[in-house]
Amino acid sequence: MTSSSGTTGIGRHFEKGKKKYGGGGGGGGRAEVLGRQQRGGRLVRPPPPRRPAAPGCAPADRPWQEPEAAAALRAATTCSGVSRRSRGPWTRTWRKNHKLVNCFCCLTADVISTVEFSHSGDLLATGDKGGRVVIFQREQENKSRPHSRGEYNVYSTFQSHEPEFDYLKSLEIEEKINKIRWLPQQGAARFLLSTNDKTIKLWKISERDKRAEGYNLKDEDGRLRDPLRITALRVPILKPMDLMVEASPRRVFANAHTYHINSISVNSDHETYLSADDLRINLWHLEITDRSFNIVDIKPANMEELTEVITAAEFHPHQCNVLVYSSSKGTIRLCDMRSSALCDRHSKFFEEPEDPSSRSFFSEIISSVSDVKFSHSGRYMMTRDYLSVKVWDLNMESRPVETHQVHEYLRSKLCSLYENDCIFDKFECCWNGSDSAIMTGSYNNFFRMFDRTTWRDVTLEASRENSKPRASLKPRRVCAGGKRKKDEVSVDSLDFSKKILHTAWHPVENIIAVAATNNLYIFQDKAN
Amino acid sequence: MTCKKCKTANGYMLGKGGKRKFDEHEDGLEGKIVSPSDGPSKVSYTLQRQTIFNISLMKLYNHRPLTEPSLQKTVLINNMLRRIQEELKQEGSLRPAFPASSPPADPLGSSYREAPPAFSHPAPAPCELGGAAPLEACLTPASLLEDDQDTFCTSPAAQPAAPARLAPPALPPEKDSFSSALDEIEELCPTSTSMEAAEATTDDPKGDSGGPGAQRPEGLQDGRPDDPKLMDSLPGNFEITTSTGFLTDLTLDDILFADIDTSMYDFDPCTSASGTSSKMSPVSADDLLKTLAPYSSQPVAPSQPFKMDLTELDHIMEVLVGS
Secondary structure, eight states, X not given: OOOOTTSSHHHHHHHTTOOOOOSBOOSSSSOEEEOHHHHOOOOSSOOOOSTTSOTTOOGXXXXXXXXXXXXXXXXXXXXXXXXXXXXSSEEEESSTTEEXXXXXXXXXXXXXXXXXXXXXXXXXXXXETTSEEEXXXXXXXXXXXXXXXXXXXXXXXXXXXXXXXXXXTTEXXXXXXXXXXXXXXXXXXXXXXXXXXXXXXXXXXXXXXXXEEOOSSBOTTSOBOOGGGOOOOOOOEEEEEEEEEEXXXXXXXXXXXXXXXXXXXEOTTSSEEEEEOXXXXXXXXXXXXXXXXXXXXXOOSSGGGOOOOEEEEEEOSSOTTEEEEXXXXXXXXXXXXXXXXXXXXXSEEEOOOOOGGGOOTTHHHHHOOOEEEEOTTSSEEEEXXXXXXXXXXXXXXXXXXXEEESOGGXXXXXXXXXXXXXXXXXXXXXXXXXXXXXXXXXXXXXXXXXXXXXXXXXXXXXXXTTOOTTEEEOOOEEEXXXXXXXXXXXXXXXXXXXXXXXXXEOSSSSEEEEEETTEEEEEEEEEO | OOSHHHHHHHHBOOOOOHHHHHHHHHHHHHHHOSOTTOSOOHHHHHHHHHHHHHHHHHHHHHOXXXXXXXXXXXXXXXXXXXXXXXXXXXXXXXXXXXXXXXXXXXXXXXHTTOOOTTTTOOOOSSOOOTTTSTTTTTOOHHHHHHHSTTTTTSOOSOOTHHHHHHSOOSSOOHHHHHHHHHHHHHHHSOHHHHHHHHHHOOOOTTSOSHHHHHHHXXXXXXXXXXXXXXXXXXXXXHHHHHHXXXXXXXXXXXXXXXXXXXXXXXXXXXHHHXXXXXXXXXXXXXXXXXXXXXXXXXXXXXXXXXXXXXXXXXXXXXHHHOO
């Protein structure tokens, strides 16, 4: 926060050989300002010539790189210069009367660690392992380019967190962004919370498209004028300028968590939010940074008796006193903050009894809940464990109302997955805007979508190599055993290093964002 | 993962032609077992459990990250170790009830009637005997035990013998399964190798490492004396780890400086492979290099898992023999 430009995390990224991006500003302490040229994406100036001849949009200036394959295939582009695929030729079939169109694919410098749409869906924020936050904005509809609507272009990039060193434990604190949560929009500026393992920051993202000219005490280039030389006074005039997007840290909520923060959730009262680590959940007020209230604490007196940790937590979307948190033992607890100051005693306890026929050494590990999400209606919640997604009715604690198998074919491979640590992967899940469908990721860059009304599911792949222009991709299938049919992928050939942990669904429309390691894919549903 | 072996497996499954392995299973089965239709594959279950135990310990001790290790992962691995430890304790507690007679002539047959009562693991129908053909077959305990479909993670409906299992049967307990497991492995491994492996084990908190090693040749048919030491050593190790409080807020330095020698669990294919005798001749320098080379996207050659299996086997043997 106090670092000046040049010695910030950005400098570190330079040392690591990552691309730098232009624009002013330093790292965490000062506002990140991206000029229009670098940021790209707006239509104030005419579209530049096609790349690679686009001036000022050289890929070396930004951390986002155009995938080479896409660059060759791209047709007419707009001015962004940011990596973007041409639209139209790429289609993915989801439902018969819908086409999922790949409208954006970009390669980042770092592994993406979180993806989140804003409440209106016009902004999409991603955080990566390098502590950076990149925000995409949706293109406005433009008559001259009717197909441009729905594309997401880079809107703002800033360094949110920097690596720190815990001197007491002699351990590094990763700068990886674990979660981003948007605040509901209350003005022209946008606010989001971003967190790494230990510190949460509130960022304000604002636009500036006017500049004051004609100051009395300083020149246009900022030099101070000699007061004795001033003979006349003038009133500064606001003149339009190229749109600039600034990101400035407004609050820093630090030193409240001993363990690694895994979740943050903004309350429906828009004033408070919770942050959850492995053993504790704290309640913050957005305005107050020097104190927080501890509302859940499951740390045992003797740490050797510890057998369960908190894995995720979320506030109810409408009831500001209700929150849920999930555990590594596959249980979900719903707490009411009105009952007591310390919500160690749950109000509801959700657990599905274990199926004795499928019991194994790894039953506990695969039952660990990696993500919990309330439905938009607030009536249901969804939990993701290693092999399945479960939908729970808040009124029924005994068992989920729906269970969807994500990759049941991995059940026989659990020992290998335990050996290579894949069994500890934390997949996220998300609802669509109407709560009629849910989505989650898998391995081999596959992701799964489940339609709750028709009970149909589909497996899709987020990859460039398998896409041909103007061809609709069939849904993928994994062959668990026996004879492998054509186009099926056998379990043994799955790439477990290509995992889709983070997905997000537009709050209103059928637009999804899928993070596949370094790549961000945005798919849009185009009704025929 | 710090272990190169595990790095190999990090991105890709150790995909093997399941068909081939099954055939080799068959060969091994027919060659070794009198009655293939025996009950639950107790030996493979024990082997599985031991493998998982070793892997878990490896994860806990070999992980020296720059950043704090994930508490959730640590807790889950610790729970796994505790569960296995309790299983072993319960099986060990059944032992005094049994006559100290020599195991039956068919050690394999006797082992299948026992199952750990604590875990209530239903028995698989076919006894595929994952541990019976370790050297000829591609024995990578992890993936092998997964192809052993029925035993491992998904179990079919409980066998009729399941209810009887919960009550302590009159038959020899788990220790016989240990000895029979050792027998099987012994039959396939040369005796001198196992002796060397036993002597190569460097650590035993109870200080009786010489005992199992010396008794090895005679202990083939009577494995009971080995088992108490084995049984005691495992919980002992574990208790030491928990008493150092590795789950506290402090770092793993506590374990690093604790009074246990983790060299036994240092599963480095280099050292272990080089520590084996010349009898393990298939483990050539080429195979070693193949293991050490970063994994490629090509499908795993049959020799590669074979090479890694031997080292794994060696490690398991070291643990089974007791430290």
